[in-house]
Amino acid sequence: MNEDSTGGGPSVPGGRWYDSDAGPFVRPYAMTGGRTKPGSGNVRFDLIALVVVDDDPPGPAEESLLGPEHRSLLALCRAETQSVAELATDADLPVGVVRVLLGDLLASGFVRVGRPVPPARLPDERILREVIDGLRAL
Numbered sequence: 509m510n511e512d513s514t515g516g517g518p519s520v521p522g523g524r525w526y527d528s529d530a531g532p533f534v535r536p537y538a539m540t541g542g543r544t545k546p547g548s549g550n551v552r553f554d555l556i557a558l559v560v561v562d563d564d565p566p567g568p569a570e571e572s573l574l575g576p577e578h579r580s581l582l583a584l585c586r587a588e589t590q591s592v593a594e595l596a597t598d599a600d601l602p603v604g605v606v607r608v609l610l611g612d613l614l615a616s617g618f619v620r621v622g623r624p625v626p627p628a629r630l631p632d633e634r635i636l637r638e639v640i641d642g643l644r645a646l
Contacts, residue, residue: 539577539605546611551621553607555593558622561585565618574616577601577609585619 546553561582565571571579577599584590584598596606613619 539575539601540608543608546607546609546614551611551614553592553610553621554624555603556591556624558589558591558624559585559595559610560589560620560622562617562620566616570616571618574612574618577605578613578618581606581609581613582618 559581571582574582580599581595584595590598592603592606592610595610596603599606601609610619610621614621
């Protein structure tokens, strides 16, 4: 193999060499086993859905069977309740990967996911303005 022009390592025909600071590179499909959808129940995780560790999660033996990315998400959820978007950011993983991994954790009973309130159930803006006006009048 030849050295590349930057001196960063051997050049691979048709490939790209990442420098030593980049560390190991794992493709997202490798983390999810090639899956692109979370679980068999077609669960859809909104970006603002809140994820918490289940009150009665499976034991340490079952957790030891999880992959490193699954354990990382569990550790983040144990620290505090987080949204799907926050988990993706804190774990430095693509949102699609986090959704698939959360599907696994949900199906295994490790986490619970709080669904966001649908817009139809949110209070009417007119009512909120009346409440604000009433509070200002005090």
